[in-house]
Amino acid sequence: MTSGVEPGNPVIVATDLRKRYDDIQAVDGISFEVYPGEVFGMLGPNGAGKTTTVEILEGMREPDTGQALINGIDVSKHPTEVKRIIGVQLQANAFFDRLTLSELLKLFGTLYGQKVSPGELLDRVGLGDRGKSQFVKLSGGQKQRFSIAAALVNKPVVMFLDEPSTGLDPQARRNMWDLIKGLKADGTTVVLTTHYMEEAEELCDRVAIVDSGRIVALDTPLSLVDQLLETGFKNERPTRDATLEDVFISMTGRALRDE
């Protein structure tokens, strides 16, 4: 199986990352590489260590041992340099109150020393007409899309998305998927954590399955499925060509409801 990613120098190199909190070994020797233009999925149950791993890559947490490189820059040694070239969308989408979306984007631009055109960024995430709204007034899906716009102000080399479609209705989720595909099409490397296997299958070139602070599997979604089938696994449910979600979408349409 090919991943569809051009081989080249990896943009992210994680080598034997370890992080311990009190009596929990949150990250227990994680190593992987992510290539330019790839959408890389981090899957795993809650508490598996995905968020800690991502936070180490984002320069928001120091690993106990191990090394993380982004674009060849050592994250622990030069966190600020790394933060300049990455985009981060956090699970809790927190932005200042009482500023409009346009003002927030301009403010975030200055944090990176960049002049931004809020209109363009908002158009890109489908919020072109909401420039004068405040973040708190947005729907769940709009909030998630805005936080992606805010993460794009510095034209990041790597974009970290933390459960971007959690809590969204099927229409908004599909809209989010289109947005992420658009990022990939623009050549942005994406690291995506998610609980939705369907989302990972749809979007990710490769996925790492993390459990108890270790990577237990890393491959393309398709070959991971093939590997499972080779062990003689048989799905007990009859497979059909459509799911209940397909029914839902066909009956309610793909149009966004949160506008």
Next chain:
Amino acid sequence: MSVAFSLTVASLKMYFRNRQAIFFSLFIPLLIMVIFGLLDFDRFSGAEIGIVDQAQNETSAAVIGQLSDRADDLVEIEIGSLSEERERLEEGRLDALVIIPAGFGDDGAHSVVEAISDERSPQRAALAITLVAQVMGTVANERYGPPPDQPQIGGFSLEQTSLRGDDRSYTAFLVPGIVAMSIMQLGIFGVVFALLQFRQQGVLRRLRATPVNPAQFLFAQISTRLSISVLQTLVLLFAGIILFDVAVGNSDILSWVMVIALAILGGILFVTMGLAISGFARTEEVAAPVTNLVSMPMMFLSGVFFPLDALPDVVTSVTQFLPLTYLADAIRAVVTDGAGVTDIWGELAGLAAWTAIVFGLATRVFRWE
């Protein structure tokens, strides 16, 4: 545009769009000032009369005796030497000074009793003068009989003059006190609750994911609060000028510059105190009582509403060292007396010492998450 500047502009925008915050931080101190200013506490206390008895004879003793008999809640009598009582009057501790001349009431001599009233407390001074005049009338009647029989030459009369000192009315005391109090409130409450909210919303975490330097963020917070603090000071002083006829120092540029400089110095001290508090007050349940615990005693024990003299010495021996006492005293010295830098170096040293202490504390306890 620099990062700290943009963050400052952004947080000023946030502040001015928050009508509730403006109400509580800008309007409430103004309201307190107006209410207390209109109450005019001068009216509620009795008049204090100082008497200098240069006659030391029967007649003077009769006047003093009658005045003392009348001295109930309304008047208080104090007898002393001319220089003592004159000083008291000038300090505003007497409402009227009565000087009974030598040879008062002696046969064949007309003696003039001098009464000097303090214009700064007109109601009480008027009360004092009326009372003295009444008593002198009574004594004259006792001595000479009813008015028609009183000698044309001889006897005594009351001559009234008044002392127009510096304006030291209650509002002149109150306005600088309220200015100092609002600088404290803005600093402590503004910072503690803004940071608490940012922390709870995860704004601080989101900012940590950007290249912004924590120092730039803190700098922006501090400069935002200082801008508001200066604005608030100006609003309160203008209100004092318009409503209560308060003069700012000698009404020259220097006095205004000094007041604004004090608003900034005091702002730095109390914003830093807010940062220190937000270091260990991580939830609203803790932050609210802790900020009140810190600010309430200062509000009432630092001479904001009433002079420290009104408190027992045991209490003032401690409260004279409170940060707000230094700030209130310094602002009051500039506003009321037109003090210059050299006049308030003690207060400035006190503010500097507190700022150093609180800054040390803040750097130890402040945490981002």
